[in-house]
Amino acid sequence: MFKYGAPMLCAHDHAQKPNVTFPSTPRRFAAPTVREKYLIGALFVLALAALLAPTLPPGAWHIPHFVDARSWLGVPNAGDVLSNLAFLAMGVWGSERLRARHDAPVGASWFFVGLILTCLGSGFYHLDPDMPQRLVADRLGMAVAFAGFLGIAASERISVRAGEAVLVLMMVAGLLAAWVARENLTPWVVVQFGGMALAVGLALTRPLPGALGVPLGGVIFFYVLAKLFELGDEAVFEATGHIVSGHTLKHLAAALAAWPVIRALAPVAIGSAQSRH
Secondary structure, eight states: OHHHHHHHHHHHHHHHSOOOOOOOOOGGGSOOOHHHHHHHHHHHHHHHHHHHSOOOOGGGSOOSOOSOOOOBTTBTTHHHHHTTHHHHHHHHHHHHHHHTOSOOOTTHHHHHHHHHHHHHHHHHHHHSTTOGGGHHHHHHHHHHHHHHHHHHHHHHHTOHHHHHHHHHHHHHHHHHHHHHTTTOOHHHHIIIIIHHHHHHHHHTSOOOTTOOOOOHHHHHHHHHHHHHHHHTHHHHHHHTTSSOOHHHHHHHHHHHTTHHHHHHTOOOOHHHHHHHO
């Protein structure tokens, strides 16, 4: 009985065994898309520029004296110091918005963390801007926020894995550039202006289906406005009758660059959230 039953049982089991199908290659390891190839090329160009461009001395971008040096309630350079609280407000607000959203793009959390760090670093620097060594703290926070923004942009316009890669690469590059800027400003200039050029290119690219739809153009607008205020520090101070300086307004405009991202993260009804997926 056992002699003949065993082979028959094995044959029966073998017949009932379902066909084994191997899963397809995960999307993370699939061949790069056309958009991803363009992104890789752009990042390669930026890397070459950071490594091969001529060295810029640290003093090439350091402004030792800002026009508004007035104190208030014992806070030196109060306008430029206290205006950094706008970064804190936007960073906390954005972080709260993220708690109610499970579809936030890659890099959103780091973007808001970077804003909070920018408040601390920039405030620390402006307490005594005659010490250029303090610029490192200022730039470290900016590097984190900038990497988060580019991660958002790449994940919404290229792919999720592109957003993850850009977030990590720009985070490392930005932090290293902020540190190296003590002796050579070139990598920091490439990270800031080259990264913004990359953001403009991504803003001109159609968002992916199902993307949250962060208006990158709005972020870029406030960034450019902040740069204009920075360049017109004294001119704005004189034009406003010494009420506010251009650098103080720079901080406020730069903080407002987070508004388009926060607005895109507005709470949505459950039904509409499900329809997007």
